[in-house]
Amino acid sequence: MALGFAGIVPADDLSIIVNVGDDDRFHGLYVCPDLDTVLYTLSGVVDRTQSWGAADDGTRALEVLRKLNSPGAWMKLGDADLGLHLYRTSRLAQGASLTAVTEEVSHRFGVHCALLPVSDEECPTMVESATGLLRFQEWFVRDRAGPAVKKLRFQAAHRAQITDRVRAALRAADIVVLAPSNPYLSILPMLEVGGMREALHHAPGLKVAVSPLIGGRAIKGPLVKLMSDLGIGSSNSDIAAIYSDFVDVFVVDDGDTRDAANFSRGCALQVTAMPILIPDAPRAEDLARRLIELASARR
C-alpha cells in the first residue's frame, strides 16, 4: 500500500503512519519491525521472499548470539539489520525521539516521504494466549502465532499519545487510507493510542479503509484464525464494523461485490469494490490512483 502511494504521490505530500505495537528489545537493541518493513520496502532493499528484513542479509552476528544462548535469538536479526538497530538504540539513548531517529534513517535510506511512528512512547501489543501473557513477537515469531488468542491488550497504548506530526498529517490529508492490514494486530494498536480516534474523527479528508480479505480469506497472516480465537466473525461486514465510527468508505475486492451489496444495506458506510490484490508495485499504484480518485470525486 505504502509502495503504491510512494510511486504516484510527491514525497512531500505523503505521510505513512506506522504501528509500533510490534516493537521490542532484543540483545539490548530497540527493534521496530513495522517501521523497518516500510523503510526497507520503500528504499528497495527489502527481502522480497520474506517481505521483512533486508535482502541478502547475513547471519554471522545471530550465529554468535545463538552460540551464547542469548535470550531472544529466535528473532532473525540479520547483520545489516542489526546495524540499523544499533544506530536507533544509541540515538534513543542520547534522547532523540523515535520520530526524529526514523526521519534521520529514512532520509539516509533515500526515503523522502514522512515515515511516522504513531507514537514516540512504547506501546507494545500484549497477547493474552492459551499459554499465558506474551509480547507480540514472542507470540508471532517464537511461537509461530500458534497459541490460541484470548484477548489482545493495548494498555500502554491507552496511556501513550500520538505524536504532533501524526496529528498534523491527519489534519492536512486530502485522503486517509487504512491499509489492508490485520485490523486487530496492525490497525487497532494504532487506533488505541491516545488521541488517535479523536484525530481521525476531526480529519477533514476522505477516510477510506481497504479490506484485508479477498473471497473471505486474508491475503496473508493469521487473520481468520485470530478472529475465530477471539470469537469474532471475519467477514467484510465484521471488519467494516470495527472502522464504521470514523471511516467514510470501505473498499472490498471487486470479486466480492455480492458480499458488499449485502452488508452495505445495513450500514452507513459507503462500500466500494475494486481490485485490491497488490502483488507488485504497478498494482499497488493502480489501487492508490483509484483511491485518490474517490477523494477527488468528493470535492
Ligand code: FO1
Ligand atoms: N518474522 C518472522 O516470522 N520471523 C522472524 O525471525 C522475524 C524477524 C524479524 C526481524 C526484523 C524485522 O524487522 C522483522 C522480523 N520479522 C520476523 C517480522 C516481524 O515479526 C513483524 O512484526 C511481522 O511482519 C508482523 O508484522
Ligand code: CA
Ligand atoms: Ca506488524
